[in-house]
Amino acid sequence: MEEKKHQKHTKLKRRENENFAPNEIAILGTKCSVIADFVQKMSQNLQKEAKIGYLDASHSDSEMQQDYDSFVFHHSGSLETTIKTELNEYNERIRLSQHDLVFINGNHYQGEKQILILDNEKEASVKKRLDQLTRIQFIIKLNDEVDYFDCLLEKFPHIRNIKVYAMADEDAIARHINNLIQEKIAPINGLVLAGGKSTRMGQDKTELDYHGKPQRHHAVQLLERNLLDTYISVASGMASEVDSIIEDKFFDLGAFGAICSAFQHDPNKAWLVFASDLPFVDSEVIQLLLKHRNPSKMATAIKGKSKTFVEPLITIYEPKAYPILLGYLAQGYACPRKVLINSEVEIVEVDDDLIRNINTPEEYQQALKEING
Structure with a gap:
């Protein structure tokens, strides 16, 4: 009987580094x-x-004497x-x-x-x-x-x-x-966020129908039409046999954990993160974000023209964002917006209404009226 080889550590997909750096x-x-x-x-x-x-x-003959x-x-x-x-x-x-x-x-x-x-x-x-x-x-x-x-x-x-x-x-x-x-610029994958609790809505926001299908599937198709291999981020235990999914490996951290889980799945891809509660985002917004992508920065993010801060849940996160996210997590912060505000980010401005979140039944009914004319 062949002895099963013991694997001491969890096998993770590794960053494609060269000797000292990615490139x-x-x-x-x-x-x-x-x-x-x-x-x-x-x-x-x-x-x-x-x-x-x-x-x-160093080309200095003398050793550095500084003690700090x-x-x-x-x-x-x-x-x-x-x-x-x-x-x-x-x-x-x-x-x-x-x-x-x-x-x-x-x-x-x-x-x-x-x-x-x-x-x-x-x-x-x-x-x-x-x-x-x-x-x-x-x-x-x-x-x-x-x-x-x-x-x-x-x-x-x-x-x-x-x-x-x-x-x-x-x-x-x-x-x-x-x-x-x-x-060496990383290819982009899509990540549709679908692991939220939808407490204020009272039902799963990803199943809401704005465009003739559940919003989750509409979001996936929107990214796939822009030639992105797209995954759905779900809470642990919510695996689907139909969709390409990434289960949360960072429990109870919401969108922050979903983004980190995507990078754990593949740290060599950039991830276009797209929340399921943004029904007014259309293909033009996605194309605008892709067009203005700046891979020399840790992320390219959408911001409403009258807003103070960027919207972290329609953002391209580069592979270089992963160690930064983990660094913030080590300090006890799990807010992707805080990371973006304090990092080098390319900002793409759009009209505020295009990135309006829908969180309550009343907002859902109003959004339906606007979308259906």
Whole structure:
């Protein structure tokens, strides 16, 4: 009889990280100062499209003597941190989870993807790091005189087929890097919230008929018409054989728990969360939200034009929102609106009536009159 293998931990779907971040590229082949200058220029070029990080090693000969961690905020909106810590790939994946791309100084650390800079003065350095060149995205020639080193031609016989730029081709290089960022943007799934208690309505709000069918099914079809793989979020124990469902794994946390449960189901997707009590939301609103999606921020949210705060239950939550949500939960907060208010969010404004919640029988009857003319 074959012995059943013991599984110690619950098997969860993992975030698709590279060595240190969800999307990283190491730069190697030249001096650290040239790499740092290159990163600065590329970051300046890409700052409107993406959030960029840079992982490097200290080049100081003296060890930091500070006996405390410091967090120095500047009034311009920047933070300088100095922390006593060891490099740890798991912790860096948390620290760098908010970045769309992390550049890595390849002279010190290995990245999943690479940019190779050809510099005649650094042939020995390249030869020493040949095994780190696993996924070269493109090559940059530091000057016109430089050519491929023999060690590169021997290790990579087809290296001349890889795209080559001159160092001065900054705009073209930035476009190439931006394409690498765009390739990693998460696909969007739909999540229709249907696990609420509907206390004020006195009956299940998801079963109410505004458009010739239960609102739950109308909401699913609305998202599917916009080409989203869509799931229904339900309370634990309410599984359906008909619908694609995600059961709440974070009990008694309402919409907050539903969003976290969706990310636990698949942390590599963005989730367009859509409440079942918004009968005036139509395909145009969904398309507007999708059109203005900003994946460099943690979410893209709808806000009524005269409202102070965004509506958290018609919002696209990016994968980078998941660790933020869990961080708020660890502090005892389970309000998605509080998370959005205090985070980097893209806001899309619409008329207030389009995102009006229907919570009571009286509101339901009034909504029916308006929808049916």
